[in-house]
Amino acid sequence: MTTPLPDFADLLAAAARIAPYAHVTPVLRSRGLDELAGCELHFKAEHLQRAGAFKFRGACNAVFALDEAQAAAGVVTHSSGNHGAALALAARLRGIPCHVVVPAGAVRSKLAAIQAYGATLHECAPTIAAREAECARVQRETGATLVHPYTDPRVIAGQGTAAMELLNAVPDLDLLVAPVGGGGLSSGTALATAGSAPNCRVIGAEPSGAAETFASLQRGERVTEFTPDTVCDGLRGTLGEINFELLRRLRVDVLTVDDAATLAALRLFWQRCKQTIEPSSAIALAAVLAHPEVFAGRRVGIVLSGGNVDLDNLSALLSK
Amino acid sequence: MTTPLPDFADLLAAAARIAPYAHVTPVLRSRGLDELAGCELHFKAEHLQRAGAFKFRGACNAVFALDEAQAAAGVVTHSSGNHGAALALAARLRGIPCHVVVPAGAVRSKLAAIQAYGATLHECAPTIAAREAECARVQRETGATLVHPYTDPRVIAGQGTAAMELLNAVPDLDLLVAPVGGGGLSSGTALATAGSAPNCRVIGAEPSGAAETFASLQRGERVTEFTPDTVCDGLRGTLGEINFELLRRLRVDVLTVDDAATLAALRLFWQRCKQTIEPSSAIALAAVLAHPEVFAGRRVGIVLSGGNVDLDNLSALLSK
Incomplete structure (x- = not known):
């Protein structure tokens, strides 16, 4: 493996950097x-994070960790959503291209x-190959640094600061x-x-329609061949290599959840807590x-990862 | 007028009673x-109040103001929603029928x-006459005290505590x-x-499809003949007599808002603040x-009155 695994010191550095x-x-x-749950729930409200999701933590850590020369050339990523917005905001805060x-x-x-x-948007076909090719082109032409949505030690360290705050x-x-999606937040x-x-x-919660992390941990090797089928648009990514390694070493268990149960929980949380997640x-x-x-009977933390809902699409979702 | 107007002392008493x-x-x-607004906005988050709306304040004040004998016979109201839930919760907290x-x-x-x-639900035809008749029947048969959703000095005093907290x-x-609906919150x-x-x-904000308060204040006399046509299901009530009197004496201005503007603001607030109002x-x-x-340029308070959205109905709403 060429990418080093982040450690707790990286996480402490991230916390200081993004503060x-x-x-x-x-x-x-x-x-x-x-x-209702029969336990004590503590919700870490990352839907109230800047740009509406925990993703800002990792993106911010990655952007502010760049040296001046790297930063001047900007950053690039591929993301269907929250990480893209988070990186765009972080880059704007540092005053560099995204x-x-x-x-x-x-x-x-x-x-x-x-x-x-x-940020500048570059649209590509919805395949991994197409987005990697387009990313590579942008990197080549601009010198921008790739900030992967989750397979990046700086991003993982940044995402971990949400749990650290909750545990404190x-x-x-x-x-x-x-x-659990690509494994940035969970690792x-x-x-x-x-x-x-x-x-x-x-414990990781993974859509049963995109449960390659569950399968990877069961088999003891990373599964990358699967076609995601889930309403959880933030959890369709393929488990990254360093993410897998961290989840495996740190003995994270994964529970799979079908979309019907997820949508029922969404309704419940909206109705009871008036929070748009x-x-x-x-x-x-x-x-x-x-x-x-x-x-049951335990004290449970839950990371509410984000609140960026497409209200037009929501109607269709909720009638499922 | 037989019902006395509440005053600031009643409001202070309400604040102590419901604390x-x-x-x-x-x-x-x-x-x-x-x-976006070009001013400084301070949102009083009553959608996070118990039972999901400011209505709990007035209902709670009315319920806990009853003497023991009155309380034992319970309370009754007619309400299409938030006040009913609020009164039910307040009655449960005092341990009396609702x-x-x-x-x-x-x-x-x-x-x-x-x-x-x-609470016990009693369904009736959707007319003022039918609900008043049904309320009278329940009062007669149970001895319950009527707690009107807004034309009640104890209710008005309770609702005012939200603004008092915000101003403090x-x-x-x-x-x-x-x-502005029936005038409980606004007065x-x-x-x-x-x-x-x-x-x-x-300043009161009233649906243009149910703008009888605007009309009443313009004419200097209470308008009661109108057919509400608005998505704001909490604002369809007819301005109460003591509410009108208070709004008139205290020189409240009313701005009317059409439903399209209200729904655009709803979307905006959900997206930006991740709060389900x-x-x-x-x-x-x-x-x-x-x-x-x-x-423009002013420091503005906004009472976010409640967050009890019917998610099934919301889809239809948002596609309007």
Whole structure:
């Protein structure tokens, strides 16, 4: 493996680096949801993070870790949404160019957010090969640094700061649940927990229609061949190599959740807590509600990863 | 007039009475919305109040103001939604019966909330005559005290505590905007402002499809004949007599807002602030965005009245 794994020191450095820019998001509670779930829930509200998702943490850490010469040439990434917006905002805050390669058919409201932060959009076919080729072209022509949405040690370290804040705010968590897509948030969360609260168990919540992380950890080798089929548009990425390695070493368990359960949890959270979270966030609550045998009576942290919902698409979603 | 007008002392008494039960809701800010609106916005987050709306304040004040004998016989009201749920919760907290008369066709999620708090539902035809008759029948048969959704001095005093908290938290507001339906919130807000911040101007935001308060204040007499036509299901009530009197005496101005502007503001607030507010709340932000000549450069308070959205109905709403 050529990419080094980030460690807890990288996470502490990330926390210091992003402190001037990122919000320390609140931890939310709900009596009603505690009763329903039969456990004590502490929600880390990353939907209230800048650019509407935890992704700003990793992007911000990556952008502000660049030296002056690297920074001057800007950054580039491929992202169907939240990471693109997050990188665009981080680049704007540092005053450097940002290029975002987006697949055709990406969520409209997320593309609008990326453009609103001043990044240049490059549309490509919705395949991994096409987006990597387009990224490579932009890198070649501009000298921009690639900031991958999740297979990047600086990004992973940044994402881990959300869990670190939660563990500092609520020191006695028994379990901490984070959504799993490409593995940026979940591996960062595992790193934070290993460093801050080693007795707390980290559980990933993954869509059953894109459960390659679950399969990878079961088999002991990374599964990359799969076709995602899930409403969780933030969790369709393929588990990264260093992400897999971290999840494996740090013994993260994954629970799979079907879309119906995720959408039911989304409705429930909207109704009870009046917070607009996206399906990729609601999956973590859905995992808790579906597995009382794991969570009953425990003190549970949940990372609400983001709140960037496409309201036009939501109608179709909720009628599913 | 037989019903006495509440005064600022009643409001102070209400604040003390409900303090053990009601949340002191947060005041929310948004850089992005401030830029868009061209003014400084301070949102009083009553969608995070218990039972999901400011209505809990008035209901709680009315319920806990009853003497023991009155309380034992319970309370009754007619309400298409938020007040019913609020009264049901307040009655449960005092341990007394609650009867709620609801019109056929009321918002489903709101009825479910009322029942979840343990109240007895009585369905009637969706006319004022039918609900008053049904309320009278329940009063006769049970001895329950009527707690009207807005034409009740205890209710008005309770609703005013939201504005009082906001004015205490942000002392230098130039303007304070509240939605106008039957006039409970708006007259309570005017009372709080007259007592706490007499230099702050109170503005009501009323749906143009149910603008009888605007018409009443223009004519100098209460207009009661109208057929509401608006998506703001919390603002369809007829301006009450004591509410009219308070709004008139305290010189509240009303801006009318059409549903398209309200729904645009709803979308904007959901997207920017990730808070699930209902159309009847979004109307106040819509009024600010539509009238830069009134609000530009000023420090503006907005009462976000509630967040009880029917998600099934929302799809139809947003596609309007």
